[in-house]
Amino acid sequence: MKHASCPLSRLLRIATLSALLGMPLAHAADDYSEITQLLRAGKAQEALVKADQRIAANPRDPQLRFLRGVAQADTGKQADAIATFTKLTEDYPELPEPYNNLAVLYANQNQLDKARAALEMAIRTNPSYATAHENLGDIYAKLAGQAYNKALQLDATQANSLRPKLALIRELFSADAKATASKVASSTRAPAPAPAPAAAPAPAATPAPAPAPAPAPAAAPPAASAAPAVATPAPAAPKAAAANSAEKDVAKAVHAWAAAWESQDMNGYLGAYAKNFRSQNQSSRAAWEKERRERIVGRAKITVGISDLRVHVDGDKAQARFRQQYSSGSMNVSSRKTLDMVNQGGHWSIVRESTGG
């Protein structure tokens, strides 16, 4: 759960929190920023010690407790962090941020229903709280993925549909932090091309979905946002096209294999199989070739119909599944067939042939 610490530290909503509570005490503000600095510098352990010290003096201070929760999460104390944020939601049910962070922690433990409930509470307390909306969107997407996996009877391990969404979660958190609390956010992402860290007045109420917060950090963000927007479809297109043409090549190879079989062209037929092809029933390649010759050469007219062809290409490997309608003389057999193929020097060859399924 390496993601856990990153998004949370980016989620520091100091400005937001103090604004909402309306009690920015001068001395306390120094404490907050000191702890925040430590967190940002990756010194979560020190931040936690500091927060604990300050809380000893101000046990009810929500800001400090919030920071302690972040520090706990960053130091891997998930259970402590959950306890801290849970207590905060009880003491300050009107604050959306503790709910949000609670949700992130639950999500990291894959407790999606709890995460969802927490986010829905966050939104109830502050309907325009963009982070919670987006996080909730991701939770929905994850839950949708789970439901789809069950619908299609896929193993969760087999279906990697959730992974990209996790990446998205990370991205969204950072984006939102930037939109609402640009000062913190911008310096968090240290290696970024330094957008002016203007202490944007960005009130928490500004809904992130609107491109409104852009003006503060000047030209940088629009440019940044434009970049991925363009970049996104671009890499997808050629990839899709390539996949498409590979699928066509595989389909072509399948039809060529069937045609060679039909015309009893043994060179073409056997040539469709890779050198390392092994029949499941025959001990050696030679024995298999002999059997195939006996079964093909000199038969009554053979027809091999292919229907419902489905091709799945994965790099240099492909799987072609189809219904094979074989007939010769009075024999007429329809069966499901699967050919596993590999691309060898631009040529798709059969490495495995199986019937049924």
Add this chain to the structure above:
Amino acid sequence: MPLSPFPFGHALATAVMAGLLAAPAAAAQGEKKARQPSGKKAQRKPARAEAPLRDGDAERRLLEIYRLTAEGHARQALPLAERLVRDHPNFQLAQLALGDLLAARTRPVGRVGDVAMPPPAAAARPVPAQIPGISLASAAAAPAPQALPPAAIDTLSDLRAESRLRVDALKARPPQGSIPAQFLELSARTRHAIAMDASRSRLYLFENTDKGLVLVADYYASVGKLGTEKQAEGDQRTPLGVYYITSRLDPATLKDFYGAGALPINYPNPLDVHRGKTGSGIWLHGTPPSQFSRAPLATDGCLVLANPDLERLLKTVEPRTTPVVIARELRWVKPQALQAERQSFHDVLEAWRSAKSQGDTRRLLGFYAPEFQSHRNQDLQQWSQALQAEAQALQGRAVALKDKSVLRWTDSSDTMVVTFGEVTEGTRTGPVKRQYWTRKGARWQIFFEGVIG
């Protein structure tokens, strides 16, 4: 207040299901009387009384979810989908609907089972500011549509087909008061009848009341992997024809695969045997624990129903007297429309009865086809001797036909399957016999006769 995180959330979900349910909204009009008052109840009901094992219940709830979604109430549909999935975690179609409803909260959902994540989903996020380094990294990972394994692609298309069939069954109800044309006449001893429309993956259960056949339930049901018209052992097809349930198999004696139990039918029947068809073990049975229902074309020839639906059949129908018509497409007619057909065949049967009563074996033999075979594999020659012996035993006493049922099966030829109790004058009971008649031009002839009980 709507908390819609994304403005397109429910609008899109609507688009999805609207296509699916476009017509049923109209179909539902016809049922408005029934539906309207129960509308509110339907929403409360599942929350209170979870009765997951009621036949047809899961489908009703699924279609209600579709209807709400189509009408733009995806938010109300979502909790219903969650409940349905909780009650039936193995109902794949419900999981798919839930997936769509959840996905629609985050991205456009274009059709039922919109599993693949379309590339624009990432770009569509209304978040303006992004740091190139981060977003590019994830842009590479996220937008590539998830390549589903081939098996999952097949499953998905099967689920879409199942979904379509279930919705269609709601849209195209059999005309009120009509029955499948095969049920020419059913004796009062036949309490129930079953008809399967393979083209619709739909099985209909009738009760034979004193007012005639009444449709009491209908269920989604799967047939053979390669469809219907079974010819031979292992051809993965479901037979077409007129059959009877032969027994009731206790699930305790069966593998999990058969679910709630099984009702074997008498395939191959005498017509099938006559046509040289082979194979055996055609059952109505339930589903394995991993699946609430199976794909439309999924079996090795059996008819497969969801367990709650099969349980209803198990509890309801009687072996031996319950006919099962399996047709490619059922033709629904008003019972009155069969009157002329019924009467004209009644006359044929009456002529046979009268020849038999008079002990006129020459005339009686004329009713039997040259290709005749009895259930003991007697040919016509042997049969005529049997008839003669029977005539002598009757000594001119009349026979009466009791509890007569007549089922008509028409494909390349025309067949009547007649079941009756043959009672000799002066006695109270007699053997139950079944005859298969075939039409040759205007003439009906018996090609099979046997005692079945």
